[in-house]
Amino acid sequence: DAKTTQPNSMESNEEEPVHLPCNHSTISGTDYIHWYRQLPSQGPEYVIHGLTSNVNNRMASLAIAEDRKSSTLILHRATLRDAAVYYCILLVRYDKIIFGKGTRLHILP
Amino acid sequence: DADVTQTPRNRITKTGKRIMLECSQTKGHDRMYWYRQDPGLGLRLIYYSFDVKDINKGEISDGYSVSRQAQAKFSLSLESAIPNQTALYFCATSDVYGYTFGSGTRLTVV
Numbered sequence: 600d601a602k603t604t605q606p607n608s609m610e611s612n613e614e615e616p617v618h619l620p621c622n623h624s625t626i627s628g629t630d631y632i633h634w635y636r637q638l639p640s641q642g643p644e645y646v647i648h649g650l651t652s653n654v655n656n657r658m659a660s661l662a663i664a665e666d667r668k669s670s671t672l673i674l675h676r677a678t679l680r681d682a683a684v685y686y687c688i689l690l691v692r693y694d695k696i697i698f699g700k701g702t703r704l705h706i707l708p
Numbered sequence: 709d710a711d712v713t714q715t716p717r718n719r720i721t722k723t724g725k726r727i728m729l730e731c732s733q734t735k736g737h738d739r740m741y742w743y744r745q746d747p748g749l750g751l752r753l754i755y756y757s758f759d760v761k762d763i764n765k766g767e768i769s770d771g772y773s774v775s776r777q778a779q780a781k782f783s784l785s786l787e788s789a790i791p792n793q794t795a796l797y798f799c800a801t802s803d804v805y806g807y808t809f810g811s812g813t814r815l816t817v818v
Binding site for chain 2: 633635640641642643644645648686695696697698699700701
């Protein structure tokens with residue numbers, strides 16, 4: 600399985616943008632880049648995914664490097680409720696998720 | 709109702725007992741999964757099923773078994789529970805757009 604590398608933890612101030620990086624230098628052409636997050640005491644929830652182009656939805660934006668070897672999840676205006684562990688995952692369609700350790704995001708009030 | 713429902717939410721059981729964790733979904737997805745999470749660690753895949761007749765072992769299937777009773781139901785059994793199976797267990801379903809997880813079952817084996 601292609602692997603991802605994320606920082607163990609990050610901090611951000613409330614109401615400021617947050618950029619969560621992910622490196623995936625061994626990504627293959629069929630791998631989709633998915634982001635999930637896990638809030639305290641909850642199951643993971645889907646955030647966003649993309650293949651080659653940048654993607655936006657109501658939760659976040661996903662910026663994908665031109666060579667696809669890295670990506671960045673952007674939370675435009677962090678709130679305290681965005682404090683969670685964020686997982687960057689490479690998935691071939693219909694494949695199973697193998698989780699890494701993710702990035703623990705702390706939001707400072 | 710939640711898309712993916714896990715029962716029970718919490719359970720304490722004794723070493724050596726057989727226990728079943730249940731999962732049902734209303735998403736209409738064929739694919740279902742069981743993960744466990746230990747404190748401070750990520751999620752590890754126990755078993756997965758791509759349709760009713762398909763069952764596959766994941767990263768850590770020893771000591772566990774599963775049953776896919778219907779498209780909507782996927783249960784996880786611990787045949788003889790041991791303390792190091794104390795963990796948070798998550799069920800999930802998926803389609804081409806992504807995964808949906810349940811709220812988890814917190815299992816304690818004493």
